Amino acid sequence: MxxxxxHRKRRHGQSLVEFAIVFxxxxxVIGGIVQFGIIFWGQxxxxxxxRDAGRYAVTERDCSVAxxxxxxxxxxxxxxxxxxxxxxxxxxxxxxxxxxxxxxxDPCPATTNxxxxxxxxxxxxxxxxxxxxxxxxxxxxxxxxxxxxxxxxP
Numbered sequence: 047m048x049x050x051x052x053h054r055k056r057r058h059g060q061s062l063v064e065f066a067i068v069f070x071x072x073x074x075v076i077g078g079i080v081q082f083g084i085i086f087w088g089q090x091x092x093x094x095x096x097r098d099a100g101r102y103a104v105t106e107r108d109c110s111v112a113x114x115x116x117x118x119x120x121x122x123x124x125x126x127x128x129x130x131x132x133x134x135x136x137x138x139x140x141x142x143x144x145x146x147x148x149x150x151x152d153p154c155p156a157t158t159n160x161x162x163x164x165x166x167x168x169x170x171x172x173x174x175x176x177x178x179x180x181x182x183x184x185x186x187x188x189x190x191x192x193x194x195x196x197x198x199x200p
Contacts (some may be wrong), residue, residue, distance in 0.1 A: 063192070069116065084173055088130065096169050099120050107197060167192070
């Protein structure tokens with residue numbers, strides 16, 4: 047059996063100590079990357095939910111409360127079929143906001159392309175957070191503004 051040189055015996059536990067120092071830092075970095083990915087994925091999916099609901103909302107025939115409730119139901123429908131990992135905590139549909147100060151001159155729904163009626167959809171959500179020290183605690187939101195199409199006679 048060959049004997050190890052004298053300088054090798056003194057460094058017997060060095061790699062274990064280095065591993066014990068580096069491993070927690072490495073795991074924090076990996077965990078931060080995973081957490082950033084979850085928040086990024088959640089924000090991207092939430093943006094898509096709002097866009098899909100907005101595309102549906104601009105086809106509504108009027109700006110009644112029933113139409114707004116229909117759009118809110120569409121938000122639920124789209125979010126339930128998407129890959130969204132969080133939970134929706136709030137949603138609002140504001141229709142119409144007109145570019146003219148007089149809502150009579152730009153009625154909802156618009157009758158021509160010269161009349162502009164805008165709607166705003168805002169959705170708030172919460173995504174899972176594994177590091178509670180992060181700012182915002184996983185609360186994200188998305189807002190989009192869409193121009194309603196004019197209604198033409200059938």
